Each structure stands twice: as C-alpha cells, then as structure tokens.
Amino acid sequence: MTINPTRTGRTRLVGCTAAAAAVVLLASACGGGGTGASASPKNFDYLSVTENTTIKKTLTTLSTTSCTDQNKALPLKVDTVPQSGLDQKLQLLAGQNALPVQFAAGNAPALTTQLFGAGNVANLEDELTKLGVFDQLQPAAVSTIKALYQNNLAVLPYEYNIEGIFYNKKVFEANGIAVPGTWDELVAAAAKLQGAGVQPFAASGQQGWPLTRLVSGYLYRSLGPGAMNAVANGTAKLTDPEYVKAAQQVAELGKKGYFGQGVGSIDYDTAMNQFLGGKAAMLYMGSWALANIADPKQDTVGAENVGFMPFPAVAGGKGAVDQYPSNVGLPVAMNAKSFDAKTGDWVKCIAQNYGSVALKDQGTISGFKVNTPVENANAVTGQIRDTIGTSKESVLWFEALFSTKATTVSQQNAAPLVTGAISPEKFMQLVQDALAQ
Template identity: 75%
Template structure:
C-alpha cells in the first residue's frame, strides 16, 4: 500500500482470537463440492492498486482464467481486517484470496490451523515459484517463520534517496560508510543545507535508521536475537546504534522541529530541494515521478543503500524490506482453477502493476516496461539483484512496543531522551509482551 503506516507490523493474536480460530465450525463460503464458484478476493478499502491491477488482468492476460473462475472483490477497512479474517476463519469461510492480517502472527496462526495455503509448495507444483523475486521470498520467510504464506503484490526496499544536484554542487560522493555519511551531512550543514529530511511525528523514519545501523554493525540477525531473548536493546552494542542516530540530531542534521514534522512535510522538504538526503522506502518512487510534487526533478534524485559501519558484520546489499499487506490464499479453495489464476498472476502481475501503477511488486517483470524515471530503474535492478534482505525496527514487536518506539523516536532525534533511556523504554515494552 502507498500508506506507509500499513507497513508497520501490529499486534499478535489475542487469546480470544486464538480461541475463535480453534473453534472453526462448518460451512464453506463460496466453495461448493466442485470447488470455489468465483475467485473471491478480500481487499482493504485503502488499497486500490491490487484490485485494479487484478481487474485489468481479468480482462486481458488472465481473461480465460477469469471466465472459468470470475474475479469477485470485497473490501473492508484495514482497521477491521483482522477481525474480519478471524470471523471468516471461525466460520471456515475464508475467501479464495485475501489481504493478510496486519500482523504476521495472525496469518501464521491461520497457516498452522490448516486454513492458509503453503504457497511455496503450490507455486513449485505449478512451476511458477521462479516468478517471485528471491529478495521478496527472503522477506516473506523472515516475516512468516520461514514459510511463504503470502504473495508479494507489493514489494518495497528501503535506503537513502539523495539530491544528486546538491551532492555535485558540494563535491560529495555517494557515501559508502557511516563515517562518510556523517561527513557528507556535515558538509551540507556548513552550506546551510539541511542534511536529512525525516518525520519525527511518524517516528518510524527515525527508528529505521537505528535498526539499519544495527543490521550493518551486528549483522542481519540483530533484531531476531532480541525477539528470541538472546540479546536486549539495552546491551552496549545496541545502544551504540541509537547513539549514532542521536548524534545526527544533536548536530541539528534533521533540521528544526523534526519532532513535529509529519510524513508529507518531510517528503515535501526533500522533493522541494530543502534537504540533501531522505531515508525512505521505494514506495516514494511514485512521489518522485510526480512532477507536481518533485520540484528538484526526478533526474536529480539518486538512491543509495544505507552505508556500512566500520568493522560491522552486515552488508550494504542487505536492504530493509517489506511486502506491504501480503496476500494469502485459502488452503481449502486452492484447486485447479485457483491454481490457473495464480499461475497467470505470477507471470503477469509484475508487468501490469509497474506499467499501469508505477509500483514495484515481488513478481518478476516479464513484459518490457519503460520506467518513468532512472531512479525507478535503479531500484528495480537493485530488487532483482538482492538475495538477502532484512526487516525494520518494529517488525517483530508487539503493538505496545511499536507504539512506545515510534512515539519516543522524536525524543531520540531532538535530544530530549537519551539513547540509553530510549532503548530501555522500548525494551521494557518488549519485556511486557
């Protein structure tokens, strides 16, 4: 989804939800004795891209599949998605295809109870598993306990967008290390140019700097170790990451009033040429390609990976990534007609989404599509070349810990909260899970 907040993983299942899933009763929704009567798809109201792209496929590349199993779309507000899925699962009436829950834990519970299809097996049997980008598969498995439980109708990687013109005018080369990044920020700052644009109000653009620093310094398992109880955010090497980000704020590299800056304002600061760098996900490509929003010109925007940390165990080609709201398929309704639809989607969705919507999915682009900008081409090539990706700071957190992290991020950036206190506060919330 183009709503960044949809990318933040929410809560796990409540005891009541688990009980509801366990008490599945009879009934099969639109599924008859001969299989599903339609290619039913439960979407979220806020996301129009996927259902529109599927509609296009149903009239074009997947016309035959749609004739055999007509596409039928139902929508529900994202805030009500989890409850809707739990209700349908309890009635044994999940649709053929559905937007996965806001938290991976919901989909994992449905999978373990036999209600969600094992898509790695199904795609392999259909001969189309190779139509998923390896990086997307890596991300899905990281989120869903090593299983491919959803399809990546959306795929985003994160990194630092930068103003190529400002870099050239100030003799700045693309930083390869954290020290070089700090030096570049210092040079911009001396020229009265804000080094970084960021939303302290959202919080997550700040915390993702912390997590990516951790992935570069400690390696790709840094936050999994915290989730597993093998490490704590209060350990010295973890606090070091928060300190590095706090140091940027202490030098005013995020500009004035970062704590009150919202997402749109941060985006406009960068696209208006008022900031040299902007840590963000590839969903920003749509904004970058929009001439009305982008005052610096798409040709003047570059993309670089988060730099290496001296002596670190991580690699710069391990990009933080997500699949937005992945799409799951019901296990009981995955018959031959459903398989035909999924095969067609796997082969054609990537091209349709890119051509019609300018969005990057986790499917390969098999039909040549002319990118709107050079930076879009760069990101697409980066996605295709990437083999192992990492998650984001709150990906494995509970709702409470996520809220605590993001609401206190501004304090870390402005200096009103010390790195030690920030990490302690979040760790306390994690320990209370």
C-alpha cells in the first residue's frame, strides 16, 4: 500500500514529543545528545512503515541486481515503524540528530516541510541535478511533489498515484450496473448492491483517510479544483454550507450502511481484503493498490475482473472527472546530513532503475521513468498508466494542505462521521478549529 501513502490516523504525541513540531526538530528537543547521523553512513538505512512492503521489496531487488555495487559499498538496511507512529518517530529522531539516510516522509506534508526548513531533508532537485539524473523523474511527479512541499523537491517519488474507485466487474455485471458517471448514479448503484445483499464499499475507518478522500472528491467535483486551496488560503472555511454538504453526502453513505458493519474498526489490510476477496463491490483507493491486485494470493477476484473509474461528477459542479487526485504515495525523504558520495551512487542507481523494477515485479507505478520496456501485467494497470500519461490536471487530497494537528483531527473523526456519532457540521467544525490553531 501506500499511503499515502497512502495516510493513516495519527497518534497524539505524548511526553517530550508533545511539544510543538518546530520545537521537537531542535537537537535539544527530546533528549538530544544522540550520536546523530554520520556524514559517512555505514549503511543505506531506510525507515519505512510497516504497512508498506512494496518499496522495501523493490529496493531489496535493486540491491541484488542493478545496484549490487552500490549495495556492497553501502549495504541496504530496512527498519519499520507502524504508520500511526511515524510522525512521532521522525520528530524524536530529528531531535536526536539521528534520522536515517532515507525515511518515509511524515504523514502530513507540513512535517516534512518543517524538517526541510531545519536542514534535515536534502534538496533532491539539487542532488539529482548534480548526479545527472534529474531527468529520470516524471514531470507530473515533480509537479505534485512541489505542490505539496512549498515548491521544494523534498522527497523521492517511489510511487506516483492517481486515485479513484476500483470496482468488481463481475458484481456490477451480475447486478446490471453500468459504471457510474455521476454521484447520483454512484449512490443509486450502492443502493442496488445493498438491496442485493452485496456490501457496496470497503473502507478503513481506522485509517480515516479513505473516508475523508470521499469528502474532498465531492468537493473537487462540486466546487472545482481550487476547493481545498481556498480553505488553505482562508478565502473559504470548511464550515461554509457548500463544504458541509460534501461531508453530509459521505455521512449519508454510512447512514445507509454502505460501508458495512464496524467500519470504525476496519484497518487498511482488512478493507483491501474485503474488496479483493469479493466481499465488497467498490474500494476508493490510489493506484498503489495495483500491487495488491496483481498478486493472485491477495486478489481472489482476479485482476481481469477489477475495473477503475474516476470519482464521479456532481450535477452542476465546477469540477471535471479527468481531474484526478494524485499523490506520491509513501514519499521518501533523504537525510541532508548524511548525503555523501556513496549515498549519491545509490540514489543515481535508483533513479535509473527503480521505475522499471517496480512496474515489472510489483505492478506499481512510480514517479521515475521506465527505462526498460515492461509489458502491462493486466488491463487495469495499463488503463491507469495511460490515464496518468494523458491526464492534464490533478488535484490533491483532503488533508494535503492541512497542519499535522488538523490532519489528525480529520482522520480520527472520519469514522464517527460515517457512523453518525458526530454530525457533518461538527466534523467540519472540528477540523476547521484545528486549522485555526
């Protein structure tokens, strides 16, 4: 998975790390005095999240194939942390001057931006240009990264994703459902599936973000691609009626039971398994799910029976269905303080080979160019690759421009929104209040 990155809900910081993010980035913030990252690291250390195995697998493959020389000089070493604890871990390590050579970026772009400003994250546009491989990045991926990190290339795009709704072709056909083109058609399809005893959607309420992305999807289609920028720059508020309406629409899906039982306790893997096991007809997700779809051990529905559709149009809305939410999945930052010649050799090799290996072995699309021709493993992968190649405009996701605190509040309250524990008005008020702090 990715998250994005695939992004999960955050844990609240406790004890020393409960200090403001800017404070914990200081060397003295949380017990300082650590040995720190050496200017000449002994390993190509990578701190990943437990939930994402794709990047680790691809880097491991590179270490034994295209990048064997680089691995001999600086051996790959992977450590993991649950994504819910990633932000706290990064802040602790930054405070101790002990960040690894490369690490999964913070759940909220704001954290990585703060780390970048504090000199903990390498400027990869400069580094890749020096290495002569900046042209190995897909322009669309560079654009997305810079939109997230204040015009800085702060992360490597090990994944590049567009988001939409994956659906079970067989279930749709068996129930006489055409691919919905509008929100009303999507709701009607969900009602028909529910009536036939089929759970319409799989979603992780425990993660939160798969639900909040439905809110932003509706906002982008109803208000246009500038919907969330307006909130970020203060010209609109989430408590405005047109914004609350989006939350109301998603809450209605939950009220009608379209997410199944116990959505608040469903984690990412369970939601994915519900869809790939044929227990739910639809799954809002990013194209990082192609790795799961391509794995016959996970996908008992069969890749040939999985389709992909854009978030549907909203009647009278200002947005367009070809404005796909896009992200760089689980982006990976590099430690500026340990970026030496051996690290550079690794990064150069990654830039030249990662795209091909990830697509061939994992069925995933990255933000690196594919330099070795790879046949599409399945039709849905080909469809999404073509869509990325022809897409002219992208949008971000609900929390993309939020502070870390607002992101936490949003994702922790997503499940209560769809279970009816809090109202749409309350949900939006809580997030808006967090944005104002």
